[in-house]
Amino acid sequence: MSDRGTPDGSASESPAPGYYPDPSIPGYIRYWDGRAWVPGSSRRAPQEGGVLSQPTPPAGPVWTLPLQGPFTSVERGERAAPVVRRFAARAVDALLKSVIVAGASEPLWLAVLRHVRQRIDDAAAAGQSTTVWLIDGTTGVLGAAVVAVALVTGFLYEALPTARWGRTPGKWLFALAVVDVETMTPPGFRRATRRYLTRFLLNVLLIGFLTSSLWPVADYPRRQGWHDKAAHTWVVRRSATPLDWKPLRTRLRRLIGPVRRWYESWARRPERTRTAEAAAKAEESRGSKTRLDLVGLSDRPETAAAVGSIEAVLERVFRTLGPPPEGLSHDKEPVVHGGGGNAQ
Structure with missing residues (x-):
């Protein structure tokens, strides 16, 4: 039997009119008129030697099987669900x-x-x-x-x-x-x-x-x-047809992209805060270390010796110069130039 279900194995010819296994009801048969199933002709399969009468033609339109044979659903393995x-x-x-x-x-x-x-x-x-x-x-x-x-x-x-x-x-x-x-x-x-x-x-x-x-x-x-x-x-x-997830994944990425970026920015905010605090602490540590070094210079022996020599030199200079002369004052008296009255 071919994939279209023709008795003679030809996919181009339709099966001859007659009773065939009902594709929707296991154990039943249905009449095939050469082009379509005859509605209302489904019945239980007869015993050996039983004779079946020809069904009467339907008065209305019948269901047709486009591109399918009368055994297609049976070949697909469709049976009543357990x-x-x-x-x-x-x-x-x-x-x-x-x-x-x-x-x-x-x-x-x-x-x-x-x-x-x-x-x-x-x-x-x-x-x-x-x-x-x-x-x-x-x-x-x-x-x-x-x-x-x-x-x-x-x-x-x-x-x-x-x-x-x-x-x-x-x-x-x-x-x-x-x-x-x-x-x-x-x-x-x-x-x-x-x-x-x-x-x-x-x-x-x-x-x-x-x-x-x-x-x-x-x-x-x-x-x-x-x-x-x-x-x-x-x-x-019947198993479900596998879904094509590629278009769905693309739409989901476009939808959740802004939300994901916002979440990453929000989640990394504590990390950025910790980084800024660590940088500030390092800068403060470097500044305090420099100040401590400047203050600690006076405790070194070479610094004390240099300061002592500078003081001795200044003392000798002041003794050589002596005290300042008497009558030296920084007060200024205004000088008036004839008639103009301008003070200098």
Whole structure:
């Protein structure tokens, strides 16, 4: 069989009309009319010697397989996801959504707790035996607001990624994907929304765990929960396509470049301060050392001998000159020149 799945091994010719293994349901067969699968013709594979009747032609348009044969998805190894792997992925998604919802609705449930505590304190202060209902008008409105926050958060976390990529963070972690049962592609916005809302309603009715985690155990070979049946989706085991990180790394560098430079400047500020302080201390040390050397010159023997000789020479000079002459004064009298009156 070729890569297009033609029985005769030719990739250029389409398979002859007939029943072939259903690419979306192991153990089932579906009718191929020579160009496309016939909708509604999927059925369980017959026993040895069984005869199958030709299906009636569809009245509307049929799904075509561009550039693919009827066995392409089977050759890719797409099979129903194991229940244990699906349960683990669901647990991861539930944990992440719970954290997000708890953080987003914190003011609401804190207000509920304060209101209930206030009613209990009022009843205790009254000194009478009374019944305090935990659900009243205030707590009911706040509880509905918490449910609305959980609904919106789950839609953004689960429905939109499923519509676009067919997987949530939990399914990506465990190599699972949600696909359309006919096209084997991501289900799209409408079916992803229907799938999420159905499961959310089942969770509100407290049967979501049964229908989404335990029901696929008995639903063989499709392994579909009620929400998958309502949305016509199928959870398969499929690894994610490797991402091209080069453009992402370039954008991240451009984004965090200014932040990194600011952080490096801020982080190196103490180091620059320590360097400046060390330079100032070294300069001060050099200045004080010079002053100490100048002061300490008088303690040296050669300095004392030079000073003594200078004093002896000066003493001999003053004795030779003798005392200053008498009548020498530095006072000046003004001299008046005839009529001008100018003082000098």
